[in-house]
Amino acid sequence: MKHNVAQKLIKQHLISGNMKPGQEIGLKIDQTLTQDATGTMVMLELEAMGIDRVKTEASAQYVDHNLIQEDYRNADDHLFLRSATRKFGIYYSRPGNGVSHPVHMQQLAKPGKTLLGSDSHTCANGCMGMLAIGAGGIDVAMAMAGEPYYIKMPKVLGVKLTGKLLDWVSAKDVILEMLRRYDVKGGVGKIIEYYGPGVKELSAMDRHVIANMGAELGATATVFPSDKEIKHFLKQQGREEDWIELKADRGAKYDEEEHIDLSTLEPLIAKPSSPGNVVPVKEIEGESIYQSYIGSSANPGFRDFAIAGEIVKGKKIAAGISFDINPTSRQLLEQLVENGHIGNLISAGARMHQAGCNGCIGMGQAPATGRNSLRTTPRNFPGRSGTKEDSVFLCSPETAAASALTGKITDPRTLNIKYPKIQEPKKFETEHMFEAPSPKEDSITLEKGPNITSIPDFKPIEDNFNLPVLLKMSDNISTDEILAGGSRVLPFRSNIQRISTFAFEMVDDNYYEKAMKKRDSGGHMLLGGSNYGQGSSREHAALAPRYLGLKVVLVKDFARIHLQNLINFGILPLTFEDKNDFHKISQDNILEFRNIHQSIQNSNTFDVKVKGTDHTITVRHDLTPRHIDIILQGGIINWIKQKQS
Numbered sequence: 226m227k228h229n230v231a232q233k234l235i236k237q238h239l240i241s242g243n244m245k246p247g248q249e250i251g252l253k254i255d256q257t258l259t260q261d262a263t264g265t266m267v268m269l270e271l272e273a274m275g276i277d278r279v280k281t282e283a284s285a286q287y288v289d290h291n292l293i294q295e296d297y298r299n300a301d302d303h304l305f306l307r308s309a310t311r312k313f314g315i316y317y318s319r320p321g322n323g324v325s326h327p328v329h330m331q332q333l334a335k336p337g338k339t340l341l342g343s344d345s346h347t348c349a350n351g352c353m354g355m356l357a358i359g360a361g362g363i364d365v366a367m368a369m370a371g372e373p374y375y376i377k378m379p380k381v382l383g384v385k386l387t388g389k390l391l392d393w394v395s396a397k398d399v400i401l402e403m404l405r406r407y408d409v410k411g412g413v414g415k416i417i418e419y420y421g422p423g424v425k426e427l428s429a430m431d432r433h434v435i436a437n438m439g440a441e442l443g444a445t446a447t448v449f450p451s452d453k454e455i456k457h458f459l460k461q462q463g464r465e466e467d468w469i470e471l472k473a474d475r476g477a478k479y480d481e482e483e484h485i486d487l488s489t490l491e492p493l494i495a496k497p498s499s500p501g502n503v504v505p506v507k508e509i510e511g512e513s514i515y516q517s518y519i520g521s522s523a524n525p526g527f528r529d530f531a532i533a534g535e536i537v538k539g540k541k542i543a544a545g546i547s548f549d550i551n552p553t554s555r556q557l558l559e560q561l562v563e564n565g566h567i568g569n570l571i572s573a574g575a576r577m578h579q580a581g582c583n584g585c586i587g588m589g590q591a592p593a594t595g596r597n598s599l600r601t602t603p604r605n606f607p608g609r610s611g612t613k614e615d616s617v618f619l620c621s622p623e624t625a626a627a628s629a630l631t632g633k634i635t636d637p638r639t640l641n642i643k644y645p646k647i648q649e650p651k652k653f654e655t656e657h658m659f660e661a662p663s664p665k666e667d668s669i670t671l672e673k674g675p676n677i678t679s680i681p682d683f684k685p686i687e688d689n690f691n692l693p694v695l696l697k698m699s700d701n702i703s704t705d706e707i708l709a710g711g712s713r714v715l716p717f718r719s720n721i722q723r724i725s726t727f728a729f730e731m732v733d734d735n736y737y738e739k740a741m742k743k744r745d746s747g748g749h750m751l752l753g754g755s756n757y758g759q760g761s762s763r764e765h766a767a768l769a770p771r772y773l774g775l776k777v778v779l780v781k782d783f784a785r786i787h788l789q790n791l792i793n794f795g796i797l798p799l800t801f802e803d804k805n806d807f808h809k810i811s812q813d814n815i816l817e818f819r820n821i822h823q824s825i826q827n828s829n830t831f832d833v834k835v836k837g838t839d840h841t842i843t844v845r846h847d848l849t850p851r852h853i854d855i856i857l858q859g860g861i862i863n864w865i866k867q868k869q870s
Contacts, residue, residue, distance in 0.1 A: 229474070247377055256285075258284075259285070261303070262586070266764065276370050279313050287325035328554050328659065343361065353455055359786055379416045379445040381416050381479050390426065390490065393492060403485075410759075414785070424452070438523055492636055494506045510634050510639075520549075521553065522582070527650070542573050543632030587609055605619050607705070609710065618634070681722075688823075691836065694810060695743070695749045698753040708729075708769055725769040749773075756784055764794070781807060793860060795859040802844060
């Protein structure tokens, strides 16, 4: 049988199940990635499981999200994470070394391997010919302990690329074109594989840009072949021996097909407040801006900064514009300094920030109230920037740099300059702030500051209960709206009791108080629309509401990672059998659940009565037998303990 690249990667790592779309499969995981906003919980979970050393080929812990040290909390967590990497045998990327995804690509990514990361943009490393998947932290902890990663076999959407990008059009416009066609749900249940003659026109870092924002399509993963461009990238990093060729068999088929002629693309931009709200830049040019921001894991390459430096070289940005430069790795920063590009940016009026996620996760660089911000980041969900009523546009570095010069949204093709040609370095220096695992030492203890608390114990779900609907929400509620990022919230990521006070504040700032009142009297449930839980992989978006007594989430459909996080913490995820029944339930209605244990084991559907009304609605679950066992145990931690005993 002829296989495409995604199928080859899955077949080589298949431990259980059949490669039939929709069926659960178990995969061997070669590498893992954790970042500090999710990694502290992962390390606490490893400790709770009694793990001695990780079982993967390589696991890496990055400190890239919580870099602002306005008090002891983040600094203490950095010490905790470093001690955990020494204890468990994990690579450690120090604060200021850069964003996890490009640094992992530089240091550890290998064609033909699997990578599971506790960050939704882990899929970026699919650019290297890897099967790279974002997941909740506890799934990653399980993989680090040597357990398979379970997922429903995705379909493979093959995107044939032909032609070559024109001047002033870059890789960001390719993924924005995919989002224009498919929106934020179009990739759900799919791996997106790019192939065809146009692929060779894209560098490894161009492919990173496209693979990274596969997460915004809702895709399980994005896959590129491993070819001469990947070999060249690994040679630049001094790791040419890690290269293998990996491409689809001639005549390989895809479950779905798409075609993009690169030569037909133009500069695109995603308007507020969704990555799928894409239009040509020329349609909205002329709107004034406050900020132009270049960086993040969505545009992390040398050329992304260098081309901006060349565009503004010898010029000055417009008055009143905040031109924010967010380097994505220290290795890259050093090379950009050496080649003069940072000097060009600074001379033009740029503000330089340390290598890390920073403004992308709302950790600084928040825009002014009511003003437009242009960003090369992957997401523009409401409030993600750190400003509640934000107006964030997503665009390419070319568009961002051109707009910084004019002070308004500008199609870069209208600049009266020649399109810069960027020459990349032949070799990048090895990063000394990336520490290899130390030899095993029994004397190493975890350094826990006062803000690091234990994971709460959760009881299994009862068989019969009544639940009030505390919130009724619309479509596309993101994890940023469930539990925000930013400097107010993320420092409490290791303190579930404290971080729960921020839950759903973007939706209803009285949620915490209402949930606490219901917690000891039986708990509560939530109602939502389509694509519930899109965005970040942060398991805190499930864990904090669970601490507040959340037992059931009933929606039209779920985003993949958040669905798994709900299951992992013993929250029953249900969907409407008839989506019109969504309108039969109001906020504050009480739903009656009866014989739940037997109901979810015997059938995928069962009835729930809306108390005080004539409505009885049919709800559905798509849980596997393993999922049901986890739910009935009260979550995966209880399930692991039961399995070990």
